[in-house]
Amino acid sequence: MASAPSRPAEAATAEVVHIVxxxxxxxxxxxxxxxxxxxxxxxxxxxxxxxxDDRMSAVFFRELGLPRPDVDLGVGxxxxxxxxxxxxxxxxxxxxxxSPGFVIVYGDVNSTLAAALVAAKLHIPVAHVEAGLRSxxxxxxxxxxxxxTDQLSDLCFATSPEAVGxxxxxxxxxxxxxxxxxxxxDTLLAHLDRFDVxxxxxxxxxxxxxxxxxxxxxxxxxDPAIVARLVARLHEVADDxxxxxxxxPRGRAAFEAAGLGRHERVRLLEPLGYIDFVTLVRxxxxxxxxxxxxxxxxxxxxxxxxxxxPNTERPVTIxxxxxxxVVDSELxxxxxxxxxxxxLGGTSISDVPPLxxxxxxxxxxxxxxxxxx
Numbered sequence: 001m002a003s004a005p006s007r008p009a010e011a012a013t014a015e016v017v018h019i020v021x022x023x024x025x026x027x028x029x030x031x032x033x034x035x036x037x038x039x040x041x042x043x044x045x046x047x048x049x050x051x052x053d054d055r056m057s058a059v060f061f062r063e064l065g066l067p068r069p070d071v072d073l074g075v076g077x078x079x080x081x082x083x084x085x086x087x088x089x090x091x092x093x094x095x096x097x098x099s100p101g102f103v104i105v106y107g108d109v110n111s112t113l114a115a116a117l118v119a120a121k122l123h124i125p126v127a128h129v130e131a132g133l134r135s136x137x138x139x140x141x142x143x144x145x146x147x148x149t150d151q152l153s154d155l156c157f158a159t160s161p162e163a164v165g166x167x168x169x170x171x172x173x174x175x176x177x178x179x180x181x182x183x184x185x186d187t188l189l190a191h192l193d194r195f196d197v198x199x200x201x202x203x204x205x206x207x208x209x210x211x212x213x214x215x216x217x218x219x220x221x222x223d224p225a226i227v228a229r230l231v232a233r234l235h236e237v238a239d240d241x242x243x244x245x246x247x248x249p250r251g252r253a254a255f256e257a258a259g260l261g262r263h264e265r266v267r268l269l270e271p272l273g274y275i276d277f278v279t280l281v282r283x284x285x286x287x288x289x290x291x292x293x294x295x296x297x298x299x300x301x302x303x304x305x306x307x308x309x310p311n312t313e314r315p316v317t318i319x320x321x322x323x324x325x326v327v328d329s330e331l332x333x334x335x336x337x338x339x340x341x342x343x344l345g346g347t348s349i350s351d352v353p354p355l356x357x358x359x360x361x362x363x364x365x366x367x368x369x370x371x372x373x
Contacts (some may be wrong), residue, residue, distance in 0.1 A: 003341075014100065016042070016101060017043070017045075017098060017102070018044070018045045019037070019091070019103060019111055019115040020046070020048070021047065021112075022109045023060055024106070024292075024293050026060035026061070027293065028130060028187075030363050031106065031183045031187055033066060034361060036369070044071070045068075045074045046070065047073065048075050048087055048111040048114075049072055059274070071094055080141055087110060087111055088114045088118050091118045095118060099116060100124055101125070101372050102124070103116075103119040103124050105153075107130050108146040109142070113144075113148055116128070119152075129157045132162075132167040134146070135312060135313040150172060154176060155182045155367060157360075159182040159314075159360070164179050178363070178364075179354075180363040181360035181363060182296060182355070182356050186291075186359070186360050188297055190358065196279060197282055200276060200279045204244075206242075210242040210283075212238065212244055212281050212284040212288070213245040213289070213358060214245065214246060214291055214294060215245075216251050216291070220309075222254070231259060234263075235266070237335050238265040241335065242265050242267065243266045244269065244273045244280060245267070246269040246271050246280070247271065249271070255268070281294065281301060282301050282303065287304070287305045288306045292312070295312060296314060299317045299353070304319070304322045305321070306327050307324065308326060308327070309325060312325060320353045330348065
């Protein structure tokens with residue numbers, strides 16, 4: 001594993017193009033964009049439009065201080081094949097016009113895979129931020145995306161030691177791999193004083209004790225029978241504690257059809273911006289989720305996290321954090337234990353995974369600057 005070089009700030013002539021398309025990408029990209037700006041690196045942000053309404057996209061740019069996208073491809077939704085094909089056509093046009101020195105991709109969404117494929121075929125170097133994460137569940141589209149992207153990437157920026165191990169097991173050259181920490185945590189720590197739970201509680205009229213829920217993955221929201229079972233369990237939990245759930249557009253129709261909001265102690269919200277959402281998580285007694293990013297954020301915030309999945313690509317959140325993989329039948333009992341003060345344990349800012357210290361963006365910028373000059 002290569003270590004990030006320590007170099008003085010210096011300008012680079014080749015342009016770096018960041019590819020972002022969905023809300024988790026924005027949170028990860030913000031500290032990298034800022035750190036490269038500190039070094040005088042010429043850069044551009046291409047927004048693919050995979051997430052396209054204000055609550056899922058534009059609000060993140062405003063809150064995180066990201067520069068306005070230089071390009072918005074406006075691809076929108078569609079099947080995996082339709083969306084990925086449209087992304088590749090639009091990105092190929094941009095890359096040919098710009099001839100970037102590096103293309104930086106984030107996470108595991110379709111925009112990430114499409115950009116890596118196009119750049120590799122055009123012989124443009126690719127850097128993958130959040131490389132090496134593995135759920136070992138090939139039924140997840142994200143697992144396919146991240147595995148292919150890592151094989152195509154010239155630089156693999158890993159957030160945890162086990163991610164480095166996965167890349168080694170898959171034959172990725174050690175010189176391509178850099179353990180840099182987690183840029184999503186950079187963003188959280190940079191905004192920590194903005195997560196004012198009391199102010200949010202007053203503004204949204206939240207109860208003193210509540211559970212936050214957020215569910216959107218296909219395994220949880222695509223099958224009406226599974227959704228109905230989840231709703232029954234959440235209603236059982238709501239008999240004892242209020243549930244506040246910002247509803248992802250992907251699962252809204254399914255949850256509404258199953259009657260999730262019919263329980264008087266279940267409150268459904270529209271998607272929230274970054275600051276409001278993390279504040280909602282920070283103030284919760286516990287979180288029920290299937291989101292990878294939320295698993296990481298609760299590890300830092302010390303909030304018990306119950307992940308409704310059979311696996312996670314972020315096992316470090318279990319070994320270092322407050323996360324536990326659960327099935328729906330476990331929810332009522334585990335939530336009751338947490339409310340009784342006998343829950344999953346807690347963490348502090350000092351008890352976190354290696355290099356989750358708010359400096360990942362600068363480490364990534366240092367490696368990229370050394371490659372560009």
